[in-house]
Structures are given as C-alpha cells and as structure tokens.
Amino acid sequence: xxxxxxxxxxxxxxxxxxxxxxxxxxxxxxxxxxxxxxxxxxxxxxxxxxxxxxxxxxxxxxxxxxxxxxxxxxxxxxx
Numbered sequence: 328x329x330x331x332x333x334x335x336x337x338x339x340x341x342x343x344x345x346x347x348x349x350x351x352x353x354x355x356x357x358x359x360x361x362x363x364x365x366x367x368x369x370x371x372x373x374x375x376x377x378x379x380x381x382x383x384x385x386x387x388x389x390x391x392x393x394x395x396x397x398x399x400x401x402x403x404x405x406x
Contacts, residue, residue: 328375332356334364 329346336343337360344367347355356364366372384395 328372330366330372331368332364333367335362336360337362 328349329351330352331342331346332352332355333342334355335341339362342363348396350363352366355361380395384398387393387395
C-alpha cells in the first residue's frame with residue numbers, strides 16, 4: 328500500500344509531499360535533514376490493512392479455522 332507523506336526540511340517553512348513505500352517512509356523520516364514527516368493517508372492505509380486481515384480470516388474460516396476471525400470480531404452485548 329503506497330503511503331502519502333507530508334514532510335518539511337530543517338530550515339525550510341515549506342511542506343512537501345510524495346508517495347513512498349513503508350520502508351522508504353522509515354528511512355525518509357530518519358534523515359537528518361528532515362524536520363517533520365508524517366503519513367497523511369493513515370485512514371486509507373488502515374482500511375486497506377484491515378481489508379487484508381479480514382480476507383485472510385475469511386479464507387481461514389472456510390477451512391474451519393476460526394481463531395483469526397474471532398480475533399477480529401467483537402462479541403455482541405445483549406440487553
């Protein structure tokens with residue numbers, strides 16, 4: 328999943344943005360010339376991550392392995 332990041336160089340008031348992979352983001356934010364660096368599409372990344380987890384859990388449930396789907400589920404509380 329590509330990450331959109333917003334960053335600012337030290338001694339520069341302008342923010343910039345670009346698309347990177349997660350390992351590139353880690354390396355980028357650790358550069359000594361970078362003052363601020365953050366992921367701006369966090370909700371989209373989280374949503375895609377959850378989608379992948381749910382797909383895998385559904386696949387495992389089809390094989391009668393319910394542990395992954397139960398970890399992603401929340402028990403209903405009845406009043």
